[in-house]
Amino acid sequence: MPKQAEKVRRAPLSRDRILRAAVALADGTGIESLSMRNLAQDLGVVPMALYKHVANKDELVDGMIDVVVAEIDPPEPGDWKQAIRRRILSARQVLLRHPWAPLAIESRSTATPAVLAYLDSTVGALRAGGFSTDLAHHVMHAMGSRVLGFSQELFDATRQAGRSGATVPEPPADLPPEMAARFPNLAAIATAASHDGDSVVGPGCDDQFEFEFALDLLLDGIERLHRNGWTSHRTL
Amino acid sequence: MPKQAEKVRRAPLSRDRILRAAVALADGTGIESLSMRNLAQDLGVVPMALYKHVANKDELVDGMIDVVVAEIDPPEPGDWKQAIRRRILSARQVLLRHPWAPLAIESRSTATPAVLAYLDSTVGALRAGGFSTDLAHHVMHAMGSRVLGFSQELFDATRQAGRSGATVPEPPADLPPEMAARFPNLAAIATAASHDGDSVVGPGCDDQFEFEFALDLLLDGIERLHRNGWTSHRTL
DNA sequence: CTTGACTGGTGTACGGCGTACACCTAGCCT
């Protein structure tokens, strides 16, 4: 009875199974080699079978984003600043596991419900901390994508990993000399960072440190505005 | 002599002409309808002709980015804070004219020389203002993509325009009621913004204001660190 | 003045993509 054997060996395909396989595929080989055909092959199924469960590729990616967002820790009660800080750092950890996600999230034109729910609960934490809707609004804009755990670096190794698959840790790699000559200021900060042994090792600078530096810069500024009863009706 | 007529009516195609046509096409119809074939047609030429001037599509996009970056005002001498603020706001104006550019820039894995030159001169402005290489380094990370004039909004009308072509100004559009019920905190800040007549009109919130709010929040925080002689060897 | 190399536009073709559409099959309800 090969019939039964086949049935047993292949779980019956579902939106959920498709999304998980898609996330795994993107994690492993990069978002740009995620195609309906590859994904179907991974699932042992013909490409068109997927369309019985997802409307099209865009909707597939939306679903993948929701899977990722669901991995972020739920909010904890307590001081707004600590709560938001912890949540954002948790989001960052999640996105480090899914390096394709930032680009995917940004390339969507409208947020998915799961992202909206995440943002909503973050605003909730601010309001619970006594923020006016006015200030809460501007704060959300100011945080931008950082609230979802990624800073938009122009020069981001993680981003690169998202494209080409698993991260291969690169050698420290100072700028090549002709670059250093053309961009002396970049060279200065790059070499300072990579030779500054006590806070960094390896790839030149400590991404986690940079992320927290920027995050705290924003949070401290926000706290100051909040304490001073800032409102958009007066000047900053 | 149709030969000469043809020659006159069609300029001889060059990398520069291709890049400009590509930027115009992306500005007009969105980056996702920029294909080698469409572009060639706009130029009255067969697709493969482009490959005599650009190596491939990725390199084409790199060139387009350089065209855009070249439109940013050159740095002005003077107080670092004013200089950087002005420059970044200029970058923002440029990117508003090319809404496809942020996504294009971010999707590149390595920065183009023009972008590096821009970043280098920005670092130069900081160092001229007395910043240590250490602090300048962290500042660049903290600013992230904002230094190039775009904040990474999760909910960005401009981004949408970049995908589908010219911006059609939408009606004010409060959240639909079932959204408001599911995301009460987002609803609160959204309706507050769109009904708050004295600072905003139209699409719900004033993007320029939000951008400057975040920018000044960062710049003020940075200024404070700078005044206090901050260094990464001590705690923040 | 010929010739041969070089530059730049052309035509054809291939493999990959997303997905429309018709089909088939198994299980379930009546």
Next chain:
DNA sequence: AGGCTAGGTGTACGCCGTACACCAGTCAAG
């Protein structure tokens, strides 16, 4: 038993980027 339906299949279309062979001028060297 008969038909409905959910879900997997096969084929096909139009788009994409681009490899490769070709060909028309231009221009320098013989």
